Amino acid sequence: MATPRMRVDREWLNTNVLQNPGVRSAINQTARRLAPIVQQIALREGDRDYANSVRVETGGTRPGLKSPTRIRRPQARVIIGDEHAMEKEHGTRIYPKKGFLRRAVRQL
Structure with missing residues (x-):
């Protein structure tokens, strides 16, 4: 027996979940907890820059382009301003793979 598909009203979802101050606060708190962990790992590895x-950049919404429902969700992001951040995170011939963000998420 197939389970019936549940439909959620987009307006209700937007009002009660996506624009809910509690949801936005929880997203911001997670980013604010993650940032010092990233800093601590980078300092431990000797990368002061x-x-x-x-x-942390708060507010705004994700575009929702990949979502099948195209719902725009709130976001808070940990931004790394170092010009070689991607190379240090994922590794290249010049910079070894450090994975600061990946390791910080695991500790969170």
Whole structure:
């Protein structure tokens, strides 16, 4: 027996979940808890420039382009201002793979 598909009204979802101050607050708190962990790991590895460039950007919404429902969701992001952040995170011939963000998420 197939389970019936549940439909959620987009207006209700937007009002009660996506625009809910509690949801936005929880997203912001998670990003604010993650940023110091990233800084701590970078400092432990001796990368002061990377650690000093960590900041949290709150507010805004994700575009929802990949979502099948195209729902735009709130976001808070940990931004790394170091110009070589991607190379240090994922590794290249010049920079070894450090994975600061990946390791910080695991500790969270």
